[in-house]
Amino acid sequence: MAPLLQLKHVVKRFGGLLATNDVSFDVEEGEVVFIIGPNGAGKTTLFNLISGYVTADSGEILYQGQNIVGLKPYQTTRLGIGRTFQIVKPLPSLTVRENVMLGSFLHARSRAEAGKKADEVLGFLGLDRRADQLASGLPLAQRKLLEVARALATGAKLLLLDEVMAGLNPTESAEVVTLLRKLKDFGVTAVGGVEHIMRVVMALASRVVVMDQGGKLAEGSPQAVVHDPRVVEAYLGSKYQKGGAPP
Ligand SMILES: Nc1ncnc2c1ncn2[C@@H]1O[C@H](COP(=O)(O)OP(=O)(O)OP(=O)(O)O)[C@@H](O)[C@H]1O
Numbered sequence: 001m002a003p004l005l006q007l008k009h010v011v012k013r014f015g016g017l018l019a020t021n022d023v024s025f026d027v028e029e030g031e032v033v034f035i036i037g038p039n040g041a042g043k044t045t046l047f048n049l050i051s052g053y054v055t056a057d058s059g060e061i062l063y064q065g066q067n068i069v070g071l072k073p074y075q076t077t078r079l080g081i082g083r084t085f086q087i088v089k090p091l092p093s094l095t096v097r098e099n100v101m102l103g104s105f106l107h108a109r110s111r112a113e114a115g116k117k118a119d120e121v122l123g124f125l126g127l128d129r130r131a132d133q134l135a136s137g138l139p140l141a142q143r144k145l146l147e148v149a150r151a152l153a154t155g156a157k158l159l160l161l162d163e164v165m166a167g168l169n170p171t172e173s174a175e176v177v178t179l180l181r182k183l184k185d186f187g188v189t190a191v192g193g194v195e196h197i198m199r200v201v202m203a204l205a206s207r208v209v210v211m212d213q214g215g216k217l218a219e220g221s222p223q224a225v226v227h228d229p230r231v232v233e234a235y236l237g238s239k240y241q242k243g244g245a246p247p
């Protein structure tokens with residue numbers, strides 16, 4: 001069977017900056033693929049390209065065999081590509097439940113049906129206690145989960161998680177790791193993640209893609225990648241010198 005997602009020689013420039021330089025990789029059904037690399041390496045740009053927030057200059061992005069380059073975000077969402085944002089941005093004047101319903105309205109035929117789907121997702125993520133609270137009052141860990149909830153409520157099959165663990169303490173991130181392991185029970189068939197916290201990457205990833213300066217530096221199993229001298233030099237070495245925990 002063809003991979004769920006295929007990037008083929010994808011190129012994206014912002015002015016003179018080559019943010020994505022001939023990047024190719026696949027995500028198969030059932031896989032959890034993490035993208036790692038230094039700040040500015042082009043990780044978020046890859047998610048923006050896949051989800052249609054920016055458009056590739058050249059190359060192909062195939063989802064279920066269909067070239068999705070040029071599709072708008074609402075169209076990729078409809079196809080089953082869900083994502084979270086590195087900078088979380090719930091609508092602050094809506095409740096947690098209403099924010100999630102913005103996702104579930106994509107497929108629901110009524111307000112009641114959208115509410116039911118939202119409640120299912122909120123229960124799964126342990127946010128049900130917060131459902132009627134304004135999103136603006138949520139602590140960071142819960143705001144991050146709200147992003148995941150909104151994406152799940154759209155019925156995402158491929159879920160792209162951009163630094164959902166950033167800013168969480170170790171206890172909170174361990175709880176989120178446990179939740180993410182159960183995403184498959186919730187209709188998600190593949191996950192793409194971006195994280196700087198290697199403990200999380202090692203715990204969740206079936207494969208790791210390493211980005212550096214817009215290009216793919218390496219790709220492989222988590223164990224192979226963290227022992228790759230090029231990866232240590234470009235990313236992990238400097239990260240550990242800054243006090244990051246070893247994997
Ligand atoms: N819409 C845009 N317009 C212009 N430049 C952009 C745009 N989006 C990203 N860039 C630039 O592209 C490069 C890659 O950015 P990107 O956000 O993909 O990095 P990243 O790997 O996600 O970094 P971080 O780990 O800090 O989140 C950066 O130099 C960034 O400034």
Ligand SMILES: [Mg+2]
Pocket residue numbers: 043044045086
């Ligand atoms: Mg980023």
